[in-house]
Structure formats: C-alpha cells, structure tokens
Amino acid sequence: MSENVARRGFLAGGVGGAVLLATAACTSNQPAAEPSAQGSAPAPAPAASGNDQPGEKVVIGFSAPAADHGWIAAIAKNAEAAAKQYSDVEFKPVEPTNDINAQISAVESLIAAKVNALVILPNDGQQLNQIALQATAAGIPVVNLDRVFPDKLAYRTWIGGDNYGMGVAAGHYVGKKLKDKGVANPVIVEIQGIATLPLTQDRSKGFADALKTYGFSVTAKQDAQFTVETGNKVAANLLQAHKKIDAMWNHDDDQGVGVLAAINEAGRKEFFMVGGAGSANAMREIQSGGSVLEATVTYSPTMASSAIKLARLIAQGKGMSDLVENQVPQSITLASETITKENVQTYLPLGFES
CATH class of the missing domain: 3.40.50.2300 (Response regulator)
Incomplete structure (x- = not known):
C-alpha cells in the first residue's frame, strides 16, 4: 500500500513437501508452539530431484513495495535468493516503489514483456486489482503475495501469513x-x-x-x-x-x-x-x-521464497510433488508461531533485521 505497510513457511528442498511443512508445522496458535524453519534466511539449495529438476525455462516477474522497512527488505531478499536456486528461472524484478501508480506501471511493463508468471506483493490489493486482472487476461498466472487482491479472478494462487x-x-x-x-x-x-x-x-x-x-x-x-x-x-x-x-x-x-x-x-x-x-x-x-x-x-517474510517456487511450478505446469492433486493449490496460509526465551535460539538465525 502507499502507506508503506510492513507485512509478513519456508520451502526447504522440494516445494511440495516444504509448503506442507510450512502449513502444518504449527497446528495451534497456542504460545508454546513448536518452532519450525521460519524467518528471513535464504532457503537452502533444493535437491536435484522431483520438482526441483531443471525443466522448461521460465521468466518470473516480481513486484513489491520499496524496501525501506525490515520486513519488506527481507521479502525482496528471499524472492531473489529463491530464484537463484534454479537454472531454469530468469528472475525479472521491477523497481520497488510505494507509489501506487508507479507499481501499476511497473507491472504493466512485465505484462508487456510477456513473462511466464508474476509474483506481486501489492502496495494495496484493492488498487492493484485491475492490473492483476489484466495480467491474468493476458495469460500470465499471478501469484499474489501477502496483501490479497479482492477479486479471486485476479490471481492464480495466494500465499501469505495468518x-x-x-x-x-x-x-x-x-x-x-x-x-x-x-x-x-x-x-x-x-x-x-x-x-x-x-x-x-x-x-x-x-x-x-x-x-x-x-x-x-x-x-x-x-x-x-x-x-x-x-x-x-x-x-x-x-x-x-x-x-x-x-x-x-x-x-x-x-x-x-x-x-x-x-x-x-x-x-x-x-x-x-x-x-x-x-x-x-x-x-x-x-x-x-x-x-x-x-x-x-x-509472520515470516520467507513467504516470498515460497511464492517464487510456486510461480515456477505453475509456469511449468507442475503440481506440488507431495500432494495428490496435479495443480498447485489456490491458497496457502502460513501458521503464526510464538517465539519465547525457551525457543528463541532456534529462530534467531532466521530473523530479519529491523
């Protein structure tokens, strides 16, 4: 959003198994939740098996707000790090901005470039809904990251925090x-x-x-x-x-x-x-x-890593290898876990700097 909102899992190895871990690692919002690999550290390099084997070359466009906030900075960092793990992915980010019109123009340039998939964290889902609809109409699947577009026709898959x-x-x-x-x-x-x-x-x-x-x-x-x-x-x-x-x-x-x-x-x-x-x-x-x-x-910014991995699978026509279904789910909500003095040592290496 133009108000520069900070909003906020982690896919290790194959995206299918890792998303299952991210969504199931904490099944409760109680304070004593067990820790899982969640934070802003770049994802480990994927194993060369299953969905991670090199496939059709795809170009993934990426647009997000300006990285003038710790959480948003981690979003951009994680997206780039995830894309670099794959030889079959060309990462095409546009200039980050907190200006609504500038972000719309940036996404328009990605549509004109005919990228294979788009990952968009909108400044404001409502105000960027129309440009996401345009991308979808142009045959470009949109992975909506975090701040949701109100029209479900505007995106192929949403992933974000709870x-x-x-x-x-x-x-x-x-x-x-x-x-x-x-x-x-x-x-x-x-x-x-x-x-x-x-x-x-x-x-x-x-x-x-x-x-x-x-x-x-x-x-x-x-x-x-x-x-x-x-x-x-x-x-x-x-x-x-x-x-x-x-x-x-x-x-x-x-x-x-x-x-x-x-x-x-x-x-x-x-x-x-x-x-x-x-x-x-x-x-x-x-x-x-x-x-x-x-x-x-x-509210982990590593959801951006997951978004890139999902965009790759969608663009290549793949599903998530640990699921029975042939297609990537339409919506993935990550769990919110509680960090206390008792488990902070596990989470500390994964935290993002404010």
Whole structure:
C-alpha cells in the first residue's frame, strides 16, 4: 500500500513437501508452539530431484513495495535468493516503489514483456486489482503475495501469513500469563499497524477473540502506521495515559523499535510485551531476559521464497510433488508461531533485521 505497510513457511528442498511443512508445522496458535524453519534466511539449495529438476525455462516477474522497512527488505531478499536456486528461472524484478501508480506501471511493463508468471506483493490489493486482472487476461498466472487482491479472478494462487492467527497467538500468550498470575481486570494495551487495513483488523480480532476466552478484553488500542517514529510516539502516549499496564501487544517488530525506546525512556517495567513478525532484534531482546518484550508471534517474510517456487511450478505446469492433486493449490496460509526465551535460539538465525 502507499502507506508503506510492513507485512509478513519456508520451502526447504522440494516445494511440495516444504509448503506442507510450512502449513502444518504449527497446528495451534497456542504460545508454546513448536518452532519450525521460519524467518528471513535464504532457503537452502533444493535437491536435484522431483520438482526441483531443471525443466522448461521460465521468466518470473516480481513486484513489491520499496524496501525501506525490515520486513519488506527481507521479502525482496528471499524472492531473489529463491530464484537463484534454479537454472531454469530468469528472475525479472521491477523497481520497488510505494507509489501506487508507479507499481501499476511497473507491472504493466512485465505484462508487456510477456513473462511466464508474476509474483506481486501489492502496495494495496484493492488498487492493484485491475492490473492483476489484466495480467491474468493476458495469460500470465499471478501469484499474489501477502496483501490479497479482492477479486479471486485476479490471481492464480495466494500465499501469505495468518493475520488473525497472529492475534490469536498473542492473545493466548497474554491471556494465559495474566490468568496464571491471578490478575483480575488487567490493563491490556494494543499498538496496531494501520487501523484501517483489513490485515490489521484481522490481527485485532484474533487478539480480542483469544483474550475473550480468558475473560479479558483490550483496554486501549492505537495505530502506529508500521513506522519506528510513530511507534515511539504512540507508545509514549499510551504510557502517559495509563499509569499502570499489565500487558502490551505490538503488532509489528519494526515499529516495535520505537515502542521499546519509549518504554525504556519512561523507565516502565511493570508489564510484559508481545511483539509481531519475528525480527532478529526483537528476538535478541527476548533472549536477553532483561526486557519487557517476552515473546513475538511470527509472520515470516520467507513467504516470498515460497511464492517464487510456486510461480515456477505453475509456469511449468507442475503440481506440488507431495500432494495428490496435479495443480498447485489456490491458497496457502502460513501458521503464526510464538517465539519465547525457551525457543528463541532456534529462530534467531532466521530473523530479519529491523
């Protein structure tokens, strides 16, 4: 989106088996979820067997927002790294941009170049829906990455994170901890990304629904636009408005840099905090044991690696080798897992830098 949203698995070896691992590695959004290979590290080189054997040469176009945010930067990095694994893939990225019209023009250039498949992370799914429809009408399959196009005719396959599941995971961590501590009527604050976006609304709904199972609700919430500066300002305002807080959920680890700075500046330590996305700096805070940040729930940018692998299979007319069906699924939702001090060592090498 033009608002520069940060949104957020990992395919090891054959894309079929790996997507199954990514979607099944964590079947629960409970806080104690088992870790799986999820993060921003480039995928390992695929084994030369099954779907990974060289096939028909294909050109994959790629368009995403500007990499001026840690999560988005990891998206671009992972897409390029995945494409480089295949001798039969020509990776054709266009200039990343946060301008809607510029992204539309860039995708138009890829359509004119007659690429074999397109991977698009739109700035705004609604506003780029028409250009995705044009690509599809031109016979170019579109892999819609993360921010969904509203018209299903606009894309062949969607792959992305579970925004509702992020909220559920965070809500269970917060709810269970407060319940175990015997806290009654807790003050729970929530720092969103951009409040008007469907992805943010899904996260907030998941959080509220999970808290409800413990008899809790959000006391106050405010959006921070997914930026460090706004995160700092919003956190400072919430800290000033609430002299005592029991728990905080911040939707995004990139804006969390500013949130943590405000907390440290205010000298507040009476509450615990849960982050979102799984950045390396957030994991280091968790690992230190001396921060209010105790956990983060994942939204892995390695979905971009998976998107490239899926685009290759679709362009070559292949299915996912570990599935019975002959075609790649229409939709793949990755699980959101909870990183705590107990499992952070497993995740840390895979985190993206904010």
